[in-house]
Amino acid sequence: MAWDDTLLAGSVLGPGASQFDKINQLIQAIKRRGATKVVSNDEYGDYYCDGTADDVQIQEAFDAVKLAGGGSVFLRNTGTSYNISSKLVAPNTTGRYIFSSDNATIQKTATMDYMFERNVPTGSNVTLVVAGLTFNAVYNSACWPIFNFVQATEKDARIYMRDITGLYPSIFLRLDGHIWNSEFRNCYVYATRDKVAWADKPFIHLLESDGVGVPKINTFENIELSIWGSDAGKMTVPAIWLEGAAYNVFGHVCLDGGYFDDALIKLDNANYNTFENCRCQDILTPGTYNGVGAIHIDAFCNIFKNNRLVHLNHKLIKFDTNSRDNLFIGNNYWATGTIDFAHANPEYLIDNFAKAGEIVSYTGTLTNKIITGNERIEHHTAADTLTKEESGKIHTNLGAGGAIKLTLPQDAIIGTSFEFVVMTAQQLQVDPGAAGAIYINGAKQTDDAYIWADDEAESVKLVADGNGDWIAIGMVGTWTVV
Numbered sequence: 060m061a062w063d064d065t066l067l068a069g070s071v072l073g074p075g076a077s078q079f080d081k082i083n084q085l086i087q088a089i090k091r092r093g094a095t096k097v098v099s100n101d102e103y104g105d106y107y108c109d110g111t112a113d114d115v116q117i118q119e120a121f122d123a124v125k126l127a128g129g130g131s132v133f134l135r136n137t138g139t140s141y142n143i144s145s146k147l148v149a150p151n152t153t154g155r156y157i158f159s160s161d162n163a164t165i166q167k168t169a170t171m172d173y174m175f176e177r178n179v180p181t182g183s184n185v186t187l188v189v190a191g192l193t194f195n196a197v198y199n200s201a202c203w204p205i206f207n208f209v210q211a212t213e214k215d216a217r218i219y220m221r222d223i224t225g226l227y228p229s230i231f232l233r234l235d236g237h238i239w240n241s242e243f244r245n246c247y248v249y250a251t252r253d254k255v256a257w258a259d260k261p262f263i264h265l266l267e268s269d270g271v272g273v274p275k276i277n278t279f280e281n282i283e284l285s286i287w288g289s290d291a292g293k294m295t296v297p298a299i300w301l302e303g304a305a306y307n308v309f310g311h312v313c314l315d316g317g318y319f320d321d322a323l324i325k326l327d328n329a330n331y332n333t334f335e336n337c338r339c340q341d342i343l344t345p346g347t348y349n350g351v352g353a354i355h356i357d358a359f360c361n362i363f364k365n366n367r368l369v370h371l372n373h374k375l376i377k378f379d380t381n382s383r384d385n386l387f388i389g390n391n392y393w394a395t396g397t398i399d400f401a402h403a404n405p406e407y408l409i410d411n412f413a414k415a416g417e418i419v420s421y422t423g424t425l426t427n428k429i430i431t432g433n434e435r436i437e438h439h440t441a442a443d444t445l446t447k448e449e450s451g452k453i454h455t456n457l458g459a460g461g462a463i464k465l466t467l468p469q470d471a472i473i474g475t476s477f478e479f480v481v482m483t484a485q486q487l488q489v490d491p492g493a494a495g496a497i498y499i500n501g502a503k504q505t506d507d508a509y510i511w512a513d514d515e516a517e518s519v520k521l522v523a524d525g526n527g528d529w530i531a532i533g534m535v536g537t538w539t540v541v
Contacts (some may be wrong), residue, residue, distance in 0.1 A: 070072045074451060079536075089496055095123070095124050095127060095130035095131055095132075096120040096123055096124060096130065096131070096132050096133070097132075097133045097135060097442055098116055098117055098120050098132060098133065098135065098141075099134075099135040099137065100110070100113070100135075100137055100139050101135070101137045101139075103118065103135065104135060105533075106119060106120050108141055108239070109243045110139070110140075110141075110142055111142065111144075111163075112142070112143070112144045113141040113142050113143055114143035114144060114145045114146070114147055115195075117132070117134070117141065117143070117147055117165075117498075118145075118147060120149055120217060121130040121147070121148065121149060121156075121158075122150075123204065124150060124151055124154075124156060125150035125151075125154070125156075125410070127154075128152070128153070128154045129155045129156060130154075130156065130157070130255065130461075131156070131157035131158075131159065132157070132158050132159075132194065133157075133159055133160065134158070134159070134163045134165075134462045135160070135161070135163065135297055136160055136161045136162050136163035136164075137163075138148070139166070140163075140166040140168050140195065141163060141164065141165045141166065142168045143165055143166070143167060143168065143169075143171075143174065144169040144171075144459065145169070145171060146169050146171045146173050146174055146175065146176055147174065147175045147176070148163075148176050148177070148178075149175065149176065149177035149187055150177075150185065150187075151177060151178055151179045151180060151183060151185055152183055152185070153183050153184045153185060154185065154186075154394075155185075155186040155188075156185070156186070156187050156188070156368050156475050156540040157187075157188040157190070158187070158188070158189050158190075159188065159190040159191050159192070159468075160190075160191045160192045160194070160224075161187070161191055161194060162191050162193060162224075163191075163193070164191070164192075164193040164194075164195055165192060165193070165194050165195065166195040166197060167195065167196050167197050167203060168197075168379045171203060172203070172204065172207075173203070173204045173205065173206065173207040173230075173233075174194050174196065174203065174204070174205045174206070175189070175194065175205060175206050175207070176206075176207045176208075176209075177207075177208050177209070177218070178207075178209040178211075179209065179210050179211060179212075179216050180212075181211050181212040181356075183216065184216055185216045185219075186215075186218075186219075187218050187219070188217070188218075188219045188220075188221075189219070189221075189223065190219075190220070190221040190222055190223070191221070191222045191223075191226040191510070192222075192223055192224075193223075193225075193226065194206075194223070194224070194225050194226065194228070195226040195227065196225070196226060196227045196228045196229070197227060198226075198227040198251060203229055203231055204228060204230035204260070205223075205225050205228045205230065205231055205232070206220075206230075206231065206233065207230075207231045207233045207235070208232075208233065208234050208235070209235045209236055210235070210236040210237040210238045210239075210272065211236060211237065211272070212272070213529065214363055216237070216238070217239070217240050217242075218238065218241040218242075219241065219242050219472040220241075220242070220243045220244065220246065221244050221245055222244075222245045222246075223245070223246045223247075224246070224247045224248075224249075225246065225247070225248040225249070225250075226248075226249050226250075227251060227265050228248065228250055228260065228262070229251060229260040230260045230261065230264060231246075231248045231250070231262045231263060232246075232263050232264070232285070233263075233264045233266075233267050233297075234264070234265045234266070234274040234277070234304075234523070235266055235267075235274070235371075236250055236268070236272040236273075236274070237272035237273075237274075238268070238274045238277065239274070239275055239276050239277070240242060240276050240277070241277045241278075242277070242278045242280075242282055243277070243278070243279045243280070243282065244278070244279075244280045244282075244529070245281045245282075246282045246283070247282075247283050247285070248256065248262060248282070248283065248284045248285065248356070249285050250262065250284065250285070250286050250287075251286070251287055251288050251467035252348035259294075259295050259296050259343055260294075260296065261294075261297055261298060261299065261300040262284050262298050262299065263279070263282075263284075263299045263300070264297070264300050264302075264431050265277075265300070265301045265302065265303075265304035265307065265329070266300075266301075266302040266303060267302060267303030267304070270288075273303045273304055273305055274304045274307065275304060275305040275306045275307060276306045276307065277307045277308070278307070278308050278310070279307070279308070279309045279310070279312060280287070280308075280309075280310045280311055280312075281311045281312075282309075282311070282312045282313070283312075283315065284298060284299075284312075284313065284314045284315065285312045285313075285316060286298075286314070286315065286316045286317030287316055287317070288316075288317055288318050289318060293318035293319060293320045294317065294318065294319045294320060294321060295320050295321055296321055297322045297323060297324060297325035297355065298314055298317070298319070298323050298324070299312070299314070299323070299324045299325070300324075300325050300327070301325070301326050301327065301329035301332060301358075302327045302328065302329060303327070303328050303329060304329045304332065305329060305330050305331050305332065306331045307329075307332045307333075307334065308332070308333045308335070309332070309333065309334045309335070309337055310333075310335050310336055310337070311336050311337065312334070312337040312338075312428075313336075313337065313338045313339075313340070314338070314339045314340070314342070315338075315340055315341060316340075316341050316342070316343075317342060317343070318342075318343050319342055319343070319352060319373070319478070321355075322351050322352055322353060322354060323339045323342060323353045323354065323373070324339070324353070324354050324355070325351075325354075325355040325357075326355070326356045326357065326358040326360065326361055327357050328357065328358055328359070328381070329535075330359050330360050330361065331357045331360050331361065332358075332360050332361045332362075333361070333362045333363075333364070334361075334362070334363045334364070334366055335362075335364045335365055335472075336364075336365050336366065337364075337366045337367075338366065338367045338368075338369060339353055339366075339367070339369065339371065339532070340367070340368075340369035340370055340371075340393075341369070341370045342370070342372065342373055348463045351374070351377050352373065352374040352375060352376050352377030352398075352399065353368055353371050353373040353374065353375055353376065353396075354368075354375070354376045354377070354384055355377045355379065356376070356377065356378050356379060356382045357379035357380070357381045357382055358381070358382060358385070359382065359383045359384045359385065360380075360383075360384050360385065360496065361385045361386070362385070362386045362388070363385070363386070363387045363388075363390055364386075364387075364388050364389055364390070365388075365389045365391075365393070366390045366395075367390070367391045367392075367393060368390070368391070368392050368393065368394050369393040370393060370394060371394040371396065372454050373394070373396060374396050374397050374398075374399060375392060375394065375396040375397060375398050375419065376398045376399070377399050377401070377535035378398075378399065378401060378402065378406055379401050379402070380401050380402050381402075382401075382402060382404065382406065383402070383404030383405055383406065384404070384405055384406070384407070385406055385407070386407045386409070387406075387407070387408045387409070387411055388407075388409045389409075389410050389411065390411040390412075391411070391412060391413075391414040392411065392412070392414065392419050393414040394415075395419070396419065396420075397419070397420050397421065397422050398420070398421050399418060399422045399423045399514075400420070400422070400423035400424050400425060400428060400471065401420070401423055401424070402423075402424060403424045403426040403427055404427060405427045405428070405429070406427075406429070406477060407427050407428075407429045408428070408429070408430045409429070409430075409431055410431075413436075413503075419436075420437060420462065423447070425446055425448040425449070426448075428448045429448070429477040430448050430449065430450060430451065430452075431450050431451050435453065436452065436453040436454075437449075437452055437453070437454050437455070438455050438456070438457040438458055438464065438482070439454060439455065439456055439457075439459065439463055439465060440456070440457075440458045440459045440460070441459075441463055441464055442463050442464045442465070442466075443463075443466070443467050444465075444466040444468070445465060445466065445467055445477060446468050447468045447470060447471045447475050448474060449477070450471075450474075450475040450476055450477070451476060451477075452477060452478075453477075453478045453479075453480060453482075454477060454478070454479050454480070455479070455480045455481070455482040455487070456481060456482060456483050456485055456487040457482035458483060458486070459483050459485045459487075461485055461486075462485055462487075462488060462511075462513075463485070463486070463487065463488065464488040464489075464490055464509065465479070465487070465488065465489050465490070466490045466492055467489065467490065467491050467492055467495065467521065467523075467529060468492075468528075469492045469493075469494060469495070471523040472523065472525065473523055473524065473525030474522065474523065474525075475522070475523040476520060476522045476523070477520070477521055478519070478520045478521075478522065479515045479518060479519050479520075479521070480516070480517070481512050481513060481514060481515055481516065481518070481536075482515060482516075483515070484513055484515055485513055486511045486512070486513045487511060487512055487513065487517075488509050488511040488541075489510050489511070489519075489521065490507070490509035491506070491507065491508070491509070491528070491529050492507065493506065493507045494506060494507075494527050495507070495527045495528050495529060496508065496527075496528045497510055497521065497528070497529045497530075498524075498528065498529065498530045498531060498535070499519075499529075499531035499534070499538060499540065500513065500538070500540060503528070504540050508540050508541060509540075509541055510531075510538045510539065510540055510541070511538065511539055512536055512537060512538045512539070514536055514537070514538070516535065517535055517536030517537065517538070518533070518534070518535045518536065519532075519533065519534045519535070519538055520532050520533045520534075521533050
């Protein structure tokens with residue numbers, strides 16, 4: 060809650076009151092809005108922090124609202140940080156609790172496993188709101204995790220996080236167990252990765268560590284992870300890692316910068332999650348990069364929609380052996396790279412496209428893959444037989460040392476389409492196969508008659524009619540029938 064004279068509306072004071080009276084009135088206004096305890100470091104409040112082990116007073120405020128069965132702890136922002144030498148532990152008994160501020164800073168001064176933790180035991184229904192705070196894990200020889208939320212059983216124990224800043228964390232947020240229907244919004248994380256000791260810590264980690272409960276039906280929105288670092292501290296685990304988590308939604312999440320030797324986003328047995336309008340950009344890859352892909356999926360039925368991969372030195376997507384039935388739609392690749400399929404299960408890539416000048420290629424098993432409406436390009440220097448799963452791709456002869464022949468798929472379904480462009484002044488030949496013909500130059504040609512062109516920028520688009528034949532549309536230049 061920011062300082063605002065409107066907080067004093069209805070009081071005997073006006074906006075011209077003394078600073079002393081205004082502070083006291085502000086405290087009373089906060090309490091009227093539901094805050095039961097006010098913590099400050101300027102002696103105006105229920106608990107006074109002197110800058111040394113301020114966790115003691117903040118924890119006492121938590122314990123007081125815990126005894127009351129619910130309530131709020133408000134941390135006043137006076138421009139001076141609150142220094143903690145032990146982690147803060149949120150109330151874990153049944154009740155509704157708020158920990159908020161007008162952007163006060165809590166700073167770590169000693170080693171601790173987490174700066175703020177909530178561990179809810181079996182049988183408790185706990186709702187926790189955390190808002191308007193900055194947590195500074197401090198950049199020095201060892202940065203430390205900030206938030207750790209653990210839920211032991213299926214209860215209505217929701218978490219609402221708003222307007223949080225995390226500075227220099229090794230882990231920003233860890234969710235473990237039955238954390239459901241929670242929201243994490245408007246968070247900014249500024250982190251570094253230039254020390255080997257931090258390399259194995261994901262920034263956001265949703266996991267099923269007890270083998271029973273999984274984080275699910277949670278929302279993550281407007282979260283920015285801004286990273287700087289070096290090859291020495293490159294990440295060896297994903298930045299965002301979902302293990303067993305399900306039905307979670309990530310929207311407007313930005314991962315900016317950093318050195319990665321692993322995926323940026325990994326879904327490991329994490330199903331039915333959605334990533335929409337997210338962005339990964341300016342990611343650097345060290346020399347030992349293991350090639351798992353900017354997005355690494357070993358799960359099923361996840362949706363990636365309208366996301367952007369920008370300026371990456373990474374493989375774009377890796378579909379691992381247990382992956383299936385994932386949908387990528389409307390994504391934008393501003394990066395050259397490959398999409399790798401390590402299995403023969405169905406996957407769906409629809410209406411994705413690459414920025415001009417970027418090349419997206421496909422490797423691995425294309426069986427059972429539906430890849431349509433994707434603007435992508437492949438340069439051929441030798442003969443090749445195309446597959447229906449490559450529908451929508453642009454094929455060229457860039458770099459060819461002589462004539463090359465591309466054969467169309469014999470099992471193409473209606474609407475399968477390919478575009479062909481001459482980029483090297485050599486014959487680019489397109490063959491419909493023994494059982495097909497091409498409608499071109501004002502007539503249906505004979506079965507197995509191929510077409511060719513050899514002038515740069517000549518092009519043609521062929522579309523399957525569903526009966527084994529192909530229709531030429533949008534032809535540029537001269538295509539000769541042989």
